[in-house]
Each structure stands twice: as structure tokens, then as C-alpha cells.
Amino acid sequence: MAFILSFAALIPLDSLGHYIHWGWVEISVANFIIIVLMIAAFIAAITAPFPGRRRRKENR
Amino acid sequence: MSTSEIERQWTTRLRHRVEGKLPPEKMLPDTQPNYVSSWIYVFGVATMSALFVVIATGCVLAIRGPQWWHGSAYGHFINSLHLWSVEIFFFAMVVHLWGKFAMAAWRGGRALTWMTGVITFLASVATAFTGYVSQSNFDSQWISTQAKDGINATGAGAYFNVLNLGQMLMWHIVLLPLAAVVLTALHIVLVRIKGVVPPFEENPVVENAEVSQ
Numbered sequence: 001m002a003f004i005l006s007f008a009a010l011i012p013l014d015s016l017g018h019y020i021h022w023g024w025v026e027i028s029v030a031n032f033i034i035i036v037l038m039i040a041a042f043i044a045a046i047t048a049p050f051p052g053r054r055r056r057k058e059n060r
Numbered sequence: 061m062s063t064s065e066i067e068r069q070w071t072t073r074l075r076h077r078v079e080g081k082l083p084p085e086k087m088l089p090d091t092q093p094n095y096v097s098s099w100i101y102v103f104g105v106a107t108m109s110a111l112f113v114v115i116a117t118g119c120v121l122a123i124r125g126p127q128w129w130h131g132s133a134y135g136h137f138i139n140s141l142h143l144w145s146v147e148i149f150f151f152a153m154v155v156h157l158w159g160k161f162a163m164a165a166w167r168g169g170r171a172l173t174w175m176t177g178v179i180t181f182l183a184s185v186a187t188a189f190t191g192y193v194s195q196s197n198f199d200s201q202w203i204s205t206q207a208k209d210g211i212n213a214t215g216a217g218a219y220f221n222v223l224n225l226g227q228m229l230m231w232h233i234v235l236l237p238l239a240a241v242v243l244t245a246l247h248i249v250l251v252r253i254k255g256v257v258p259p260f261e262e263n264p265v266v267e268n269a270e271v272s273q
Contacts, residue, residue, distance in 0.1 A: 034151070042155045045099035046162070052097065 087252050096256050100159030103152045110149035111244060115237065117142040122233055126196045146188060153181060165257045173250040180243040187240055190232035193222050204228070 018029040027035075066072055120138050121129050129135040157177065166174035193204040204222040211217045221227055 034147075038151055038154055041103075041151070042158050045103060045155055045159060048099060050097040050099060 082253055095259050103156040106152035107156055110145050113145035114149055163257055167257055170254045170257055173254055176243055176247040183236055183239045187236035190228045194229045194232045
């Protein structure tokens with residue numbers, strides 16, 4: 001339980017949300033991080049080699 | 061009953077049609093082309109898996125009710141599982157969508173496969189929204205009062221009242237999940253019928269033919 005509470009304390013959830021303002025763009029930090037992670041996952045998905053693909057290609 | 065009468069029955073005709081379009085070896089294939097070995101399809105399967113957890117945890121929440129999911133540790137846990145499986149569902153779905161867009165996955169007569177994916181995404185957004193306004197807490201009150209003006213400005217407010225908790229809950233637990241699950245099933249069946257879209261360089265003759273149309 002203490003471990004969970006100390007982990008939860010890393011992110012203050014009982015305070016106001018943080019927002020990024022850039023001209024007319026306004027986005028919460030949480031949403032911005034999610035979008036960045038999705039872009040990173042997409043780039044990794046199209047560039048990272050798929051396990052076993054080369055071996056299957058050689059067997060064809 | 062004569063053979064011709066049997067052949068004219070709608071059950072017989074439907075069976076022949078299904079057998080022709082989707083024979084068992086196509087529905088559950090043993091192998092797939094080499095280009096299906098892609099992380100983009102892993103994200104597609106992750107979307108389906110997350111949907112399964114969303115539905116399962118949603119069923120538990122429906123059985124126990126709001127007092128339980130707001131007031132007990134186990135209820136909080138299942139409620140959190142429901143939320144985070146939705147987060148993973150959308151995360152994986154968007155990565156899959158971007159990948160399929162980059163592949164122009166509607167090529168080769170696969171427009172319906174693409175469109176069922178798009179409509180599933182839109183139905184899922186509506187399902188998530190009605191979930192946020194059905195939490196029965198201050199968060200849901202805040203979201204619904206913020207959303208009502210936008211919805212009313214479209215004219216949809218007369219039929220879709222975000223301040224009506226009963227209506228939003230019914231949309232969230234009956235109509236929209238049904239739409240999302242049926243559309244997902246249809247999407248997968250279409251993938252099986254049409255097959256996974258080949259890369260651009262795999263079929264250059266067909267690609268040129270499509271461009272010239």
C-alpha cells in the first residue's frame with residue numbers, strides 16, 4: 001500500500017491540470033504526452049523489424 | 061419437397077452465398093502473406109483485445125452499479141480497468157488507423173473494410189463520450205454541462221440530451237457498444253473476405269489500372 005501511495009505521489013492528481021498554450025492552441029499536458037506517445041508508437045510500428053519476418057522471407 | 065424448391069429457399073441461398081464468400085479456410089486461415097508480419101496489425105489485434113476487456117469490465121460495472129464502483133476498493137479497481145482498457149483501445153486503434161491510412165488500405169475493393177473501421181472509430185468516440193457523462197459524479201456533471209451547448213448548437217440536443225443521465229447511460233451500455241461490437245465483427249469478416257491489402261510494390265499492374273480509372 002505504501003509503495004502504491006509513493007508511486008501515486010509522483011503525479012499530483014488533486015491539483016489543477018497543467019496546460020500548454022501556443023497561440024490559439026491549448027492542450028492539456030496529459031493529452032499532449034498521449035499524442036507524442038502515439039506518434040512514437042506509430043513510428044516504431046512502421047520502422048521496427050517484425051520478429052521472424054526475415055526468416056519467413058528466406059524460407060519462401 | 062423437390063430439389064428445386066429446396067434450392068429456392070432463402071436459407072439455402074444464404075448458405076451458398078456465405079460458403080462462396082467466406083469458406084472455412086478463408087475465415088480461419090492457416091497462413092497469411094509475408095507482408096502481414098507488421099506491427100500495424102499487432103495494434104489492430106491490441107484494439108480488439110482491449111475492446112474485449114472494456115466489454116467484460118463494463119459488464120461487471122453494470123451488475124454492481126454506481127454505489128459499488130464509487131464506494132469500494134474492488135469497485136474502484138474494476139472502474140479503473142474499464143477506463144485504462146478504453147485508453148489502450150483508443151491508443152492502439154489510432155496507431156492502426158494511421159498505419160492503414162499510410163498503406164492506402166482501401167485499395168483493391170477494400171473500401172467497405174476501410175469505412176467500417178472509420179465508422180467503428182466514430183461510434184467508439186460517441187461511446188467514450190457517453191461513458192464520461194454516465195460516471196454519476198461531479199466529473200460527469202461538469203462534462204455534460206460543458207457539452208450541452210455544443211450538442212444543442214448542432215440541433216441534436218432535441219434527441220440526444222447530454223443532461224439526461226438515463227438516456228446517456230442507455231446509449232453507453234446498450235446502443236453504442238452494440239454498434240461498436242457489430243461493426244468490429246463486420247470489419248474482421250471483411251478483412252477475411254478481401255484479405256489484407258498488399259504493399260504498393262507487390263501488385264504494380266493493378267495499381268496502375270486503379271490510377272488510370
